[in-house]
Amino acid sequence: MNASATRAPAKPTGLDCRLAVLGSDVRLTPHRREVFDVLASSTDHPTAYDILDRVKSRSPHISLATVYNCLEHLTTAGLIKQVQLERGQSRYCANLHEHVHFHCETCGKVSDAHPAADFDPAKFWNLPKGTKVTRMDIAIHGTCEACTAKH
Amino acid sequence: MNASATRAPAKPTGLDCRLAVLGSDVRLTPHRREVFDVLASSTDHPTAYDILDRVKSRSPHISLATVYNCLEHLTTAGLIKQVQLERGQSRYCANLHEHVHFHCETCGKVSDAHPAADFDPAKFWNLPKGTKVTRMDIAIHGTCEACTAKH
DNA sequence: TTTTAGAATTAGAATGATTCTAATTGCATT
DNA sequence: AATGCAATTAGAATCATTCTAATTCTAAAA
Known part of the structure; x- marks a missing residue:
């Protein structure tokens, strides 16, 4: 390779x-x-x-x-x-920090959102014991601040 | 329509x-x-x-x-x-309950995982005030219990 | 240096998943 | 029974991506 x-x-x-x-x-x-x-x-x-x-x-x-x-x-x-x-x-994205993507369904823009410092996502889902997590893709869809303001 | x-x-x-x-x-x-x-x-x-x-x-x-x-x-x-x-x-999936998808990268199987009762995802990410969330897609990738056991 | 072998790059073809098109069929009100 | 829209179909078209084969480039070997 x-x-x-x-x-x-x-x-x-x-x-x-x-x-x-x-x-x-x-x-x-x-x-x-x-x-x-x-x-x-x-x-x-x-x-x-x-x-x-x-x-x-x-x-x-x-x-x-x-x-x-x-x-x-x-x-x-x-x-x-x-x-x-x-x-x-x-x-594609070059932000390697732990983050999630916010996608505005009105204007189509995608922005990064960063988790609070104490956020440990794995513990919130009841994954069977023995499950190994290598990565998570978290996408939040909705309306961004600007589009909400324009209402 | x-x-x-x-x-x-x-x-x-x-x-x-x-x-x-x-x-x-x-x-x-x-x-x-x-x-x-x-x-x-x-x-x-x-x-x-x-x-x-x-x-x-x-x-x-x-x-x-x-x-x-x-x-x-x-x-x-x-x-x-x-x-x-x-x-x-x-x-496609007919499970309409709030859930996330676990994808085993070894065997390819996809299963549902349900969040703990007190899980309020929106508050863990610092979304700008005024942002409206309509839905979240959460995918967790890794190795499932069975594949981990077979090691 | 020249040679050489493996990578990188390219244009264009091929693929895979989905969406579109136009024709046909079916259902439910007129 | 007639009419009109919606559902269904086969196949064509599209879109994003991956593959292929030919060419060019790079760096180690001679």
């Missing part, structure tokens, strides 16, 4: 440098870096197409296939998260 | 009977009833194809399009819920 699996680990020089975050192991090629940067500077949970549009301003020739490829590698490496709020397009 | 919008409400006789649950308003045609019954007697969160297979034992000529159509009407009426656990096929 990655270089280190099929040959001796390369010395990280040039493109082969890796982001040593969270045990990730991705070659940070220019495109992957751009996709990551776009996401890191976005708070609106863009779709693959949104990301393509934004990256194109720097790399006009990047293809949709490459965007998907970059997103897959960055997701696998744990640098970004894929978010499935409804059927159809996936959205 | 439904009959009552375009003509005077019909007296509920024959196929035109409606399920007076939760303010819903669906014509309960034989196919819709079968789709609903299949779902009501399933705990495994079947996909549209799964439902097609099961309904076919009673109605061999039912088409996939009709299954989708029935699912849409039942969902709109609030009689069933559409569940999006991962990208790809949607799943």
Whole structure:
């Protein structure tokens, strides 16, 4: 799957440098870096197409296939998260803090909400003993502040 | 969208009977009833194809399009819920109680988990004042009891 | 340096799930 | 019995994504 699996680990020089975050192991090629940067500077949970549009301003020739490829590698490496709020397009987000997604059904915007410090979600559901939790996807749908105000 | 919008409400006789649950308003045609019954007697969160297979034992000529159509009407009426656990096929469920979905990443099974009585999810996330919550989708991914035991 | 092998990138084809379309059938009031 | 809308159907179309095969790039080996 990655270089280190099929040959001796390369010395990280040039493109082969890796982001040593969270045990990730991705070659940070220019495109992957751009996709990551776009996401890191976005708070609106863009779709693959949104990301393509934004990256194109720097790399006009990047293809949709490459965007998907970059997103897959960055997701696998744990640098970004894929978010499935409804059927159809996936959205992506670079906020790695524990958070939930609020989706406004009126204006369509998606924002992050962070849990209170003492929130321990697992204990609120009666999961059978022995169940292991690896991740939770929590999506809250409703009407955001601004849309509620406009009533 | 439904009959009552375009003509005077019909007296509920024959196929035109409606399920007076939760303010819903669906014509309960034989196919819709079968789709609903299949779902009501399933705990495994079947996909549209799964439902097609099961309904076919009673109605061999039912088409996939009709299954989708029935699912849409039942969902709109609030009689069933559409569940999006991962990208790809949607799943459906007739459990209308407040619950979350546990998805075992090892065996793929999906089960319901019910929250503790004192669970008030909204207060755990710092949503801006004025935000209205209409529904929450909570999916927990991990390893189920049985798969953990097999280790 | 040149070579070479594996990755990355690309355009376009293929896939999978769902939605749409147009034609047909069925039901319930006129 | 006639009429009109809703339900059903098969198949086409669509959408998002994944796959394929060809090309280009990169970094270690020679």
